[in-house]
Amino acid sequence: MFWDWNYTFEILPMLARASVITIQATILGFILAAVLGLVFAILRMSRNRVINGATTAVVEFIRSTPLLIQIFFIYFVLPEFGIVLDAFLAGTLALGLHYATYCSEVYRAGIEGIPRGQWEAATALNLSPVITFRDIIIPQAVPPVIPALGNYLVALFKETPLLSGIAVLELMQTAKILGSQSFRYLEPITLVGVFFLVFSLIASAANRYAERRLTGIGTR
Amino acid sequence: MPLKSIIVTAIVAFAAGLIFASFAGYELFIPGLLQGAWITIQITAGGAVLAVIAAFTAALAKLYGPTPLRWLANCYIEIFRGTSALVQLFWLFFVLPQLGVTLSPMSSAILALGLNIGAYGAEVVRGGINGVSREQWEASVALNMSRALALRRIILPQAVIAMIPPWGNLFIELLKATSLVSLITISDLTFRAQQMNQATFRTVEIFTLVLAIYLGISLLITFGMRALERAATGGTVRGRAN
Numbered sequence: 001m002f003w004d005w006n007y008t009f010e011i012l013p014m015l016a017r018a019s020v021i022t023i024q025a026t027i028l029g030f031i032l033a034a035v036l037g038l039v040f041a042i043l044r045m046s047r048n049r050v051i052n053g054a055t056t057a058v059v060e061f062i063r064s065t066p067l068l069i070q071i072f073f074i075y076f077v078l079p080e081f082g083i084v085l086d087a088f089l090a091g092t093l094a095l096g097l098h099y100a101t102y103c104s105e106v107y108r109a110g111i112e113g114i115p116r117g118q119w120e121a122a123t124a125l126n127l128s129p130v131i132t133f134r135d136i137i138i139p140q141a142v143p144p145v146i147p148a149l150g151n152y153l154v155a156l157f158k159e160t161p162l163l164s165g166i167a168v169l170e171l172m173q174t175a176k177i178l179g180s181q182s183f184r185y186l187e188p189i190t191l192v193g194v195f196f197l198v199f200s201l202i203a204s205a206a207n208r209y210a211e212r213r214l215t216g217i218g219t220r
Numbered sequence: 221m222p223l224k225s226i227i228v229t230a231i232v233a234f235a236a237g238l239i240f241a242s243f244a245g246y247e248l249f250i251p252g253l254l255q256g257a258w259i260t261i262q263i264t265a266g267g268a269v270l271a272v273i274a275a276f277t278a279a280l281a282k283l284y285g286p287t288p289l290r291w292l293a294n295c296y297i298e299i300f301r302g303t304s305a306l307v308q309l310f311w312l313f314f315v316l317p318q319l320g321v322t323l324s325p326m327s328s329a330i331l332a333l334g335l336n337i338g339a340y341g342a343e344v345v346r347g348g349i350n351g352v353s354r355e356q357w358e359a360s361v362a363l364n365m366s367r368a369l370a371l372r373r374i375i376l377p378q379a380v381i382a383m384i385p386p387w388g389n390l391f392i393e394l395l396k397a398t399s400l401v402s403l404i405t406i407s408d409l410t411f412r413a414q415q416m417n418q419a420t421f422r423t424v425e426i427f428t429l430v431l432a433i434y435l436g437i438s439l440l441i442t443f444g445m446r447a448l449e450r451a452a453t454g455g456t457v458r459g460r461a462n
Contacts, residue, residue: 064392064439065396065434066395066434068399068400069399069410069413069434072427073431076417076427077423077427159304160304161306162306165402175310176314179314189315190311190315197303200302201298
């Protein structure tokens, strides 16, 4: 069996449409991961041992269990408690939650990299904790870790095929359906692989560029 | 420190689970889940062995191989890191038979996941070898060692110790990735969870229990890797000196 270009061009529009869903899930998931990750990172710095310990435990728990099971959990178990989400939303939520735990480690590294003097100056100026974080710490902690966050954006993007596990019509699910209709799996699945490879390579290149541009910001 | 809190949460979560869920009639799904867990462990172990072999081969080829071999290693690393594990798994499972190579689901699973983690591992191995200080190489040259001998006797033993913690993380990634094999009809823990869920509708109990089993296996990996690190360093220096 050889590569069939006619069939390739026939399925390309369908895969292109499906890739929109993949990209939507990536963007929504990553926004959630970036925001929730920061929340986790700040909660983990709390002096209250209960908050600190509970957040650490939740983060470690989510990081140590498979994303696919978490997707199933949100999609199948939450309805038992009255929270019904459609497949796309459940999948995106799981993606965001899973990667938030990775992002929180990144933010934590950024926050810990801030010189002690900044905290002391904020205390000396009698700034409230909220203002200290919002105006002093976060603006300095986040830019240096953007490349590391970028790596997790690429990682999250590569995990979106897992949404096919709950039948979201993203790229992988579409490729599988096309394959089962025509009994030709070579083209659809290879095209999906190429799509991810191309995007990942572009994203890593962009990330390296960002890293070069941003390395000056964190150091004074 | 995080380990302790994981164990605490596991206990708290389990206790909370007991309040919400009744485990009456558990004999309906527990044996099935345990059979699934056994398959998951087998795939993790097989994948881990393959990943270590692939990672060392690719890293050594990339660092010291002749140009074509270096190029090949680079292609392997970029392709397997640049595409999704699920795409690789589906490619081996659905596409390879159409090209005339039929693998059993189990071999496709171990091959795909092992090669996937191996590609990430190759960078870990490369980083570990590059992390050994230059003086070690210079001292080996001064002692008239060949490059292969220096690598085997001086560099790798030091590099391997520095690699143990990142490999621990990769093995946990591998364990998590094994849940994907449920999508190519292997009856691993995830597959069993869905099967038992459809048969008994004990959704909450089953998925909570499955999360706990995965957490348990990943804690075992963490403990194992820590013990390995202690044994490798002989209780002396942690990681490499710099």
